[in-house]
Amino acid sequence: MTTTAETDVAATPKRFNINFGALIMEGRALVALLVIIAIFALMNDNYLSSGNLATIAKDVAFNAIIALGMLLVILKGGIDLSVGSTVGLTGAVAGNLFQGVSLPLTDAVMYPSLWVIVVLAVGVGMLVGWVNGILISRLNLAPFIVTLGMLYVGRGLTQVLLGGTNITNELRGQEGLNNEGLFTIFASSPLGVPISAWVMVALAVVFSILLTRTPFGRWLYATGSNERAAELSGVPVKRVKTRVYIFTGMCAGMVGILQIANIRSATADLGSLYELNAIAAVVIGGAALSGGRGTVRGTIIGAFVIGFLTNGLVIVGVSPFWQTVITGAVIILAVAMDQIQQIIQRRRADARAVAQVRRESQQQEDEEAAEEPLKSEGQKVH
Amino acid sequence: MPAGQPNGLENTPGSGGSGEVVLRAVNVSKTYGVTRALKGVNFEVRRGEVTVLFGENGAGKSTLMKILSGVEQPTAGHLELDGEVIELMSTTDAVARGISIIHQELNLNPNLKVRDNIFLGREIMSIRGIDFAEQSRITRQMMQRLEEPISPDTYVQDLRVGQQQIVEIARALSTDARILIMDEPTSALSTTEVHVLFKIIRELKRQNVAIVYISHHLEEAIEIADRAVVFRDGELVAKEDAGDINLPWVVRTMVGREADYDFREEPRHYGDVVLSIQDVSVYDPVSEKFPVEHVSLDVREGEIVCLYGLMGAGRTELMETLAGRDKVAGGRIMLDGTDIAGTNVSERIERGMGLVPEDRQRDGLIKLQSVGKNLSLAGLSWWVRNGLLQRVAETLRVREQITDIGIKTAGPDAPITSLSGGNAQKVVIGKILLTDPRVLLLDEPTRGVDVGAKGEIFSLIFKQARQGLAVLFVTSDVGEALTASHRIVVMSRGHLVTEFDPRRATREEVMAAAEDSAPPLLSTDAPRAQVTNGADA
Numbered sequence: 051m052t053t054t055a056e057t058d059v060a061a062t063p064k065r066f067n068i069n070f071g072a073l074i075m076e077g078r079a080l081v082a083l084l085v086i087i088a089i090f091a092l093m094n095d096n097y098l099s100s101g102n103l104a105t106i107a108k109d110v111a112f113n114a115i116i117a118l119g120m121l122l123v124i125l126k127g128g129i130d131l132s133v134g135s136t137v138g139l140t141g142a143v144a145g146n147l148f149q150g151v152s153l154p155l156t157d158a159v160m161y162p163s164l165w166v167i168v169v170l171a172v173g174v175g176m177l178v179g180w181v182n183g184i185l186i187s188r189l190n191l192a193p194f195i196v197t198l199g200m201l202y203v204g205r206g207l208t209q210v211l212l213g214g215t216n217i218t219n220e221l222r223g224q225e226g227l228n229n230e231g232l233f234t235i236f237a238s239s240p241l242g243v244p245i246s247a248w249v250m251v252a253l254a255v256v257f258s259i260l261l262t263r264t265p266f267g268r269w270l271y272a273t274g275s276n277e278r279a280a281e282l283s284g285v286p287v288k289r290v291k292t293r294v295y296i297f298t299g300m301c302a303g304m305v306g307i308l309q310i311a312n313i314r315s316a317t318a319d320l321g322s323l324y325e326l327n328a329i330a331a332v333v334i335g336g337a338a339l340s341g342g343r344g345t346v347r348g349t350i351i352g353a354f355v356i357g358f359l360t361n362g363l364v365i366v367g368v369s370p371f372w373q374t375v376i377t378g379a380v381i382i383l384a385v386a387m388d389q390i391q392q393i394i395q396r397r398r399a400d401a402r403a404v405a406q407v408r409r410e411s412q413q414q415e416d417e418e419a420a421e422e423p424l425k426s427e428g429q430k431v432h
Numbered sequence: 433m434p435a436g437q438p439n440g441l442e443n444t445p446g447s448g449g450s451g452e453v454v455l456r457a458v459n460v461s462k463t464y465g466v467t468r469a470l471k472g473v474n475f476e477v478r479r480g481e482v483t484v485l486f487g488e489n490g491a492g493k494s495t496l497m498k499i500l501s502g503v504e505q506p507t508a509g510h511l512e513l514d515g516e517v518i519e520l521m522s523t524t525d526a527v528a529r530g531i532s533i534i535h536q537e538l539n540l541n542p543n544l545k546v547r548d549n550i551f552l553g554r555e556i557m558s559i560r561g562i563d564f565a566e567q568s569r570i571t572r573q574m575m576q577r578l579e580e581p582i583s584p585d586t587y588v589q590d591l592r593v594g595q596q597q598i599v600e601i602a603r604a605l606s607t608d609a610r611i612l613i614m615d616e617p618t619s620a621l622s623t624t625e626v627h628v629l630f631k632i633i634r635e636l637k638r639q640n641v642a643i644v645y646i647s648h649h650l651e652e653a654i655e656i657a658d659r660a661v662v663f664r665d666g667e668l669v670a671k672e673d674a675g676d677i678n679l680p681w682v683v684r685t686m687v688g689r690e691a692d693y694d695f696r697e698e699p700r701h702y703g704d705v706v707l708s709i710q711d712v713s714v715y716d717p718v719s720e721k722f723p724v725e726h727v728s729l730d731v732r733e734g735e736i737v738c739l740y741g742l743m744g745a746g747r748t749e750l751m752e753t754l755a756g757r758d759k760v761a762g763g764r765i766m767l768d769g770t771d772i773a774g775t776n777v778s779e780r781i782e783r784g785m786g787l788v789p790e791d792r793q794r795d796g797l798i799k800l801q802s803v804g805k806n807l808s809l810a811g812l813s814w815w816v817r818n819g820l821l822q823r824v825a826e827t828l829r830v831r832e833q834i835t836d837i838g839i840k841t842a843g844p845d846a847p848i849t850s851l852s853g854g855n856a857q858k859v860v861i862g863k864i865l866l867t868d869p870r871v872l873l874l875d876e877p878t879r880g881v882d883v884g885a886k887g888e889i890f891s892l893i894f895k896q897a898r899q900g901l902a903v904l905f906v907t908s909d910v911g912e913a914l915t916a917s918h919r920i921v922v923m924s925r926g927h928l929v930t931e932f933d934p935r936r937a938t939r940e941e942v943m944a945a946a947e948d949s950a951p952p953l954l955s956t957d958a959p960r961a962q963v964t965n966g967a968d969a
Contacts (some may be wrong), residue, residue, distance in 0.1 A: 253512040263820045265812040272809055281757065282795055283863060284781035284812040342800040404463075404507050 078387060079334055079351045082380075083358060088154035090362030097365055104244060108312065110357035112305050114350055117331035118250075118257050119301030121349045124332050125261075127274045127341025128186065128193035130295060133302040133328060135204025136178045137321025139308030142208045144171040145217030145316030148229060163228040164235075172303035178204060179299020183292030201325070207280040209318050218315040228365050236311030246308045250350075253301070258346045270294065274341030331356055334384040355380070388416075452479045454642050455531065455611050456499065460509035462495050469495040471666045472509065478613055482633060482643045484653045485654065486682050487663030488909055493646055496663070497613055500644070501533035502526030532604035532947065533613040533920065538596050542589035547571045549588055574602040578632050594625030601632060605641075609899075613644040616743075618652060630656055648743045648908070650682055651947060665882055668677050683939065687911045693887035694915045696935050699791045702918075703733025706902040707754075707871045712763035714746070714753045722761065723749040724924040728879075731871065736893060736903040738917030738934075740910065746926040748790050749905040751875045755787035756780045756906075769872065774932055781810055784870035788860050788877055790906070796860040797848050804830045804844025806859050811865050811866035829866070837862045837892050854885025865896065872896065874905035878912060890916040910939050922946050 090097045116133050147167040150159040162170065178200060184197045215375035223230035238245050269290045272280040281287045305324070310316045335352030337344025343403045359380060363373040455477040462470040469892045470492045477483055477500075498504040500511070502520035511518050512527055520526045523533070540549050547567045549876060556563045556570075571584035580598045586598060604612055618626050633643060633656055647653040654660070660677050662670040662685040670685045707730070714724035723746040731737050741747050752758045754765060756777040764771045766787055780786070789795035798806050808815070809828050814880040815826040830844045839858045841851055848856065857877065864872060872893070878886040890912070897903055907913050913934065915918050922945040930945050 121442075259820070263823070264817060265821060268805065268809060268812055270822070271801060272798045275798045276794075278795045279798055280809070281777055282757065282787055282789055284776055284778035284786070285809070286868070342798075400507070429793075 054307050063148060079348060079355060079384070082334075082384070083351060083355045086355065086362060087106070090366060093213075093366045094362075095346070097362060099116050100242075101359065102365065104239070104242070106361045107243040107247045109361065110280055110314075111244065111250040112309060113324070113327045113331055113356060114250045114353035115246070115301050115305050115308075116252055116298075116328040117335075117349050117353050118253050118330040118346065119298030120325070121332050121335075121337060121344055121346065122261075122270065123193070124329070124337050124339060125270050125274045125341060126291055126294050127339075128291070128294065129197065129329070130179075130182065130298045131197040131325045132182060132200035132204055133298055134321040134324035134326075135201045136175050136299055136302035137306045137309060137324055138208040138318065139178065139204045139211075140171040140175045140303040141310040141316040141320045142211040142318075143174045144168070144216070144307055145221065146211055147171070148220040148223065148232075161224075161227040161229055164223065164231050167229060168307055169345065171307055175299040175301075175303025175306065176296050177299065178302075179295040179297065180292065180343065182299070183295035186295065187291035190218040193295060205318075205322075208320075212316065212318050214296070214316045215254065216317045221310060221316065222374060230422050232311050233314065233376050236308055239312075241336050246305075246312070249304060249308065253304075254318060254346050254350055261346060264288065265295070271342055274343075276342075291356075327356060330381045334381065336388065352356075352384075355384075441592070449687070451481060453477065453481050453513060454511040456515075457496065457506075458510055458512060459502065459540065460496070460499060460506045460511070462492075462499060462504065463507045464801070470506075473663075473666075473668045475661065475668055477642045477644055478659070479610075479642050480631055480637050481638045481658040482637065482645050483655035483661065484645045484657050485649070485661055485663060486650070486653065486686050488686055491663040491686070492666040493663050494615065495666075497533065497615055497644070497646065500526070500611075501531060512935075527607050527609075528533060528674075530608055530610035531613070532607055532609035532611070533615065533774045534597070534600045534617055535615055538593075538600055540588045540594070540596055540599060542587070544588060545593075545620075546586050546588060546599055546602075547584035549599060550574070550584075550606050552603075554607070561568065563655065571602070576608055577605070577635075578602060579635075580628070580632075592625075594628065595620050597621060597625070597629065597704045598632070605636075609641065611642045611644070611799050613646075613928055615646050617645070618647055618649060625650060644960075645844055650679055654679065654682065676898050678695060679943075680940070683910065683943065687909065690924075693890055695890060695917075696916075698894055700735070700918055701898075702735045703900060705732050706729045706768060707731040707904065708764075708766040709750075710755070710766060712750070712753065712765060714749045714758055715761035716749065722891055723744045724753065726763070727923075727926075727928050728763075729921060729928060729957060731898045731902045733902055734897050736897050736916070736918045738739065738920045739901075739904060739906045739919050740908070740913040740942060741906075741921055741923035745923045745946065747923050748875055750923070751787055751790075751873050751904075751906055753786070754785070754873055755789075761838070762790045779862075779865050781869070782813075786810060786869050786871075787866035787873040788864055788875065789908075790875035791878065792857055792860055792880065797856060799849055801848060802845050803834070803839070803841050803848050803851065803859060805831055806848050807863050807866060811868070833862050833866060835949055838888060839872040852879040852882075852885075854889065857881055857889060862891065870903065871902045871904065874903065876907060877905055878907070878909070886912065891951070910942050915937060 087098075088416070096102055119133065120130060144167050147162050147170060152159050158315045182196055182200055184191075185191050186193050221232055223232060236245060240248060261270065269280065269285045272283065272285055273290050275288050279285055302321070302324075306321065309320055313320075331352035332344060332349050333339065333352070334355050335344065335348030335350070337348065356377065360373065360377060363376060368376070450529060453476045457473055457475040460470055460473045460475070461468070473492070475495060475496065476723065485496070487493045495504070499506050499520075502523045502525045505519070505521065511520065513531075518529065519533075520529070526532070544552070545562070550571055556566045568584040575582050575584075578598055578601065580595065582591065584601065588599060588917050589622060591599065601612070604703065607899065617629060621629060632646075636643060637658075646655060649932060654674070654677060657674040657677070659674060660672050660682065661668055661669075662682065664686065668814055672681075709727055709729045712724060712727045713722050715721075716723050719817070725746075727750060729737070739747055739750070744760065751759060753760055756772075756779070756955065757774060760773045763773075765773050767780070767783055770783075771778055773784075775783070804827065806824050809873065812821065815822045815829070827844060834841060837858050839851070839855050839862065848859065857865055861872075861874070861877065874893070877889055877893070893905070893916075905917070914937065915934070917934055920934055920937060921941060922929050922942065924946050932942055932945075
């Protein structure tokens, strides 16, 4: 998070160390990414083909968009397990809107236009997030439990809305109803890059600005690091907490729309386990689950690590069962490395402190000895 | 180390029985980051004796207790138990060697029975599982020993706090503790319960248990002491036998060399009343008590009012209520003539009143952020244009503030954890000052701050007051109450009891007013400590 304002700070050695440390931490994920790419590229020629890269980009984008929302929640020190269900729910809501809404008390069926559908679907995602946020910030419920419950509620509602069948044909829209274009817009590839990747890039930029250039970003980092101190500094802690869940809901809603366009169907299991991939991306990107630490850049890299790894394992023909094992191991490894690094840093700091104390007491003893050479009761330093 | 320290404490090994040193800390130092909490302390605990630790907050008492009880390990130096060098890696380690600690906050599980609490983690097992009968038998025995008829089957939540304290002691004794550390054991006890506790302590002494005792109630502590040691700024500065100590000596030694600041003769130019606390009471739903009752106080522009009192007098509760964290149970808080009782913390900061909290680590600092971001956090709205932070302007102002209030740091980007206690405290104060407040509330502003930095912090506060800031600060240090305020208001048991002019009051007077532990007559009809807006000369 170096900025123009901060780079002109006199480069003291201390500051240099810190940025260096941060660099290594984010750099580690980047190194892992490059290693993964190199290994699979050597094993299979098709890995870096433009077709496969487009596939990876799409998968990475879906995960990254969710992960960006998840980053905000994790920065606050929370967790959102309901995002996968929210993806499914928004997809189902959109599907139903494409089918048309029978207005009560009349025979009329309303067909909202495409953009109305998109806004409503994303709105439903935000609404789910708002409910999560209110329950967590106002009633002080544990984020894990609230969003776990919402995971069930969201998935159940998806199934209710779909009534056991997928919505597929209606998604195409009908001429005259002004609801055509889902596929041509939300499954397009401007300049050869999938639209979802563009959305990811746009969101990454917006979230970066949000985190580093707005009071909300500062409030979020402060709340995640020390909620009590943040509150006493006038940070509207409850509002911050509610808002992050609205953001995850929004991200999930956007992925819901992009996914039904991508697979051309609104299905009941759409978005299953997305929450776990998103959490993994955030954590691999160097964020602390305890809150207050993490960056947009790291999260995007984390999503790429998972995307390139999963795709590579498929493409070199590793059995699906082993794929899951390996992915899980990589996640644990990422977190373990982070922890090990922190332990090493702490040990070093302790060792420095010990050395300092020893030096000083030695010095003091020498002085005392010099002052009173005959003083006998001075205790030995061990 | 100051001269004139008694030197008759050298252990005579092998003397046996009472008075023999059982536990010894040799040259123990502890460092937290850049903070030196303990500096080469040598300390002894003797069998069958009560060793009382005196010292202000942050003097190093608790750190030493944490080391003795295995919670923390010394950065340098070592411990000796019965003359043998030991290393305590955990509390379990310490308990296994017969060292138990009773914490200020009771560590009991209220939903379990007395018996189950006492044997928690050390259950007596038989072939059929836990041997409850045996546990009950031993518990009953312990209670007899402590002369407190508490049934082993009572749930801890049904006991009075004093009785819970006794259960804690029983638990410690049931581990065959030879050394018992008591950290503020009386803070929640009534006068009668204190007497019971003291009787138990005397009994334990007869049974050759060594006791280490910490309390802020100095007179109580003097009463029970066999030996006294005084800590100041991480050093053990004095050791005396109980026969040779009295209250003035303890206070004098605790405070140490008179602070090198004295603002008594500062000119006093007060403006209008900015903050008017009118008949404010605070209710604590956890203890179901009123920690603050019918408090009224006015603070004027440019005036520095010191709220002096012991821990537990309701000072922190009053400050947190003023800051907006706790709700007002009754009364009004007038800021510039408007009642702000219904507003929250951020609204109060916007209106010009902010708190520098008592516990800097827990409530003051954002540890994962830089010095600069800590400083600007409360006043961010100053640098927002079109929803975005103007970071150049922000950094400029932050640098200015670092220079203005003399924070010693590598720069705005240095991590906040790299600062010493005094400088970190200046950051917390500087943060609130950047919101351009009318009233500054400070709760123990010099806690855990070395003597030199104390003076700097008060000069900073007086400088702000000269520019019209109204200041209300809490302290339990009489010295700073007398030398660094315009007016001293004494708080005791939730009431403002009296007030002093620091130019005329004596240390003893002020302390006596706060120590007065007579309970208020009838809580509903308590004498309302209406502190007058004493017109100063």
